[in-house]
Amino acid sequence: MGRFPENNSVRRLRLAIVSYSFIARDARVRRQIEYLRPHHDLTAIGYGDPDPAWTDVTWHRLELRETALEKLTRNAFLTIRPALPALYDLYYALRPLYRQTYALLMQSGANAVHANDLSALPVCAEAARKLGAKLVFDAHEYAPLEQETPKFKRLETPARVHLLKRYAKRADAAITVCEPIAERYMTEFGFRPIVIMNAPALQIPPDHTPAPDRIRLIHHGVFDPSRGFEQMVEAVALADSRYELHFMFVGNADAIARFRAQAEARVPGRVFFHDPVPTPQVVETIAQYDAGIHYLTPSSYNALIALPNKFFDAIMAGHAVFIGASPAMKELAEQYGFGRAAASFDPRDLAALLNSVTYDDLIAMRAAARQARHKLNADIEMAKLVRLYAVMSDE
Template sequence: MKPQILCISFSDINVDSRVLRQVQVLSEFGAVTTLAYGEIPAGASAHIEIESSLPSLPQTPLGVLGLALRLYKTSEFSAPAVRQALQLATGKTFDLIIANEARALPLAHRLASESTPKTPVWGDMHEWAPEERAHVMPWRLLVKPYMTHVCRSYISKTDAVSAVNGSIGRLYDSNFGGSAKVVRNAAPFQDLHPSPMKDGMIRLAHSGAAVPGRNLEGMIQAAIDLGEGYTLDLYLVKARDGGKYWEQLRTLAAGNSRIIFHDAVEPTALAATLNQYDVGIFSLPPKTTNHQLMLPNKFFDFVQARLAIVFSPSPETSALIEEYDLGKIAADYSTQGLVDAVKAMTRADIAAYKENSHRSAHSLSSVEDEQTERSILEDLLSR
């Protein structure tokens, strides 16, 4: 009989590239049940769907009061989505449980404890949980201490821990114990080639989530300031605000025909869609630890799309840009810094960087990360 594996993610799983890749690897080892927002994803054998309207943090009046009073043990199961998930999953047994991000750890350990011996838990922490949205004051005051409590209470009890890069993995190790493995947000290898450049035009592209705090306004302004000869195409996943922020961004760019908003595309189609452009851009002021130590999906998507890359400074991304000679690192996090970095590249430079992305596509694909995941799974399922 195949091992029964539960994959918990409080995200819309079908647009969560990291978790979708994870599910594919999990499916090599057993029958996967996903517990998440959205419909059953490819690779899953069964699915427990959480109502999309239910928040995964204690955002109800009583929940906020509990956070304010530091009643963290009670808060672990006070979020509406977590309560529903516990109700739907209780009584089911699994051979392995994966918790994606810290907010899923209490639920994973509660469900794991229903088996004797206790089911092993793999905590894929993704980024640094205590500062996920620490640039927002309510999060910093109420949620950051709660997330710290969750990590302190559960990381040391978790059988395997992973994070998106070595810098963030070391934060978990030094603050909460354990030995985090690195599973980057690298995309699968795509059999593409650099697209030819168009005469008289340099085509910039950006992909990601349309949520505040990602400096999308700064990138739009940079495209405006670059002037004629540059275009910016945006592929943005709308947030759970009904697309209000996405519309605000469109208003900011209104009247500029060189800035084009597109509907988001499926993660599996993103690299091929971006392949028609020349330069992938991202500039993010380091307002949180995650910003400072970023190594996001879009970096690897740009490589698989065979683009030149221009990013603001960050230890993880800057090291890879320099190692593989993929593009330019902006001098700072300002709009002008991004403009200057883009303008510093000649057309010949951009063509060369696109070729370097092509040569690096195997090395910077998800192959290495999938092997790390497989080694974790082999260890945990052999227990």
């Protein structure tokens, strides 16, 4: 994995990174740690155990998870919050998870705090204010529309809009995953995040020559039925017999087994399931396949304009990439020539796309991906974050 040489002329910050995720499995937060720890003294606060290599990172493992009673209480406060915003702020401040996080931040003596996602922003903002520390807000995606179910939009969206209006402008800088989200935050909330895409570090896995009559598509990541896996299976069922589909999922084993039975019944002998591998081994593992398939059902605004980790993993693996009508992925795929987008999110259009691709097309797209990875990688994207903190260290 690529790294920037340590710059001894930059003042080392006491930098606390907060993420309410299992950090060692969270690719975006992992990269923050990997690229910032050569330059600053890091404290990480989140779930799970650290990567064994992070011996120079002070690690605080959070144990508190939301109980059923807390969820009921939270929903009650979310219901009345539009009329009495101060009550939701009070509830948020008194939650055991945030009180624990606040105490750990104060204990760290940080002079810079990095809040991952809106869920961590309020407590990080309050701690940064108390510590006199710099604050960076990584919004990741567009928080008010993480989901677009009626219940979410009724309860969660107003609360998230309130938190963004209250805390986002306190940040000294903000970052996000793609340009459309950055523009929307500027238009609706008055702050302009820096775009840092979810690209992995530059890797050059072994190349291979695909077989013309057996093109192996692969999709990997978290198993979430809302993401369009059934549509991928349907598209391959409708496509030429030269295509086979491979899945490598992380998630609920029972749910994956049920989906596997359905998929194998629909496309017997042409769909396969594989055990997941640790995050650092993903690119090398998927590089053994021929092409990536990244159809993502547009179930929300974030899903529609997504530029997910797995999309960049496929580029790094040297894959041809086939996608639905996702505008942000389509723009990069066409700009660099490594992929093609279906005309719509209908599986029949994805099948038509697959059938239109010649063997020469496939080889050309794979070659384009091998060129694109030299520009679409974490060494380039994370340089923006390294520079941001270097500037802050001089202020």
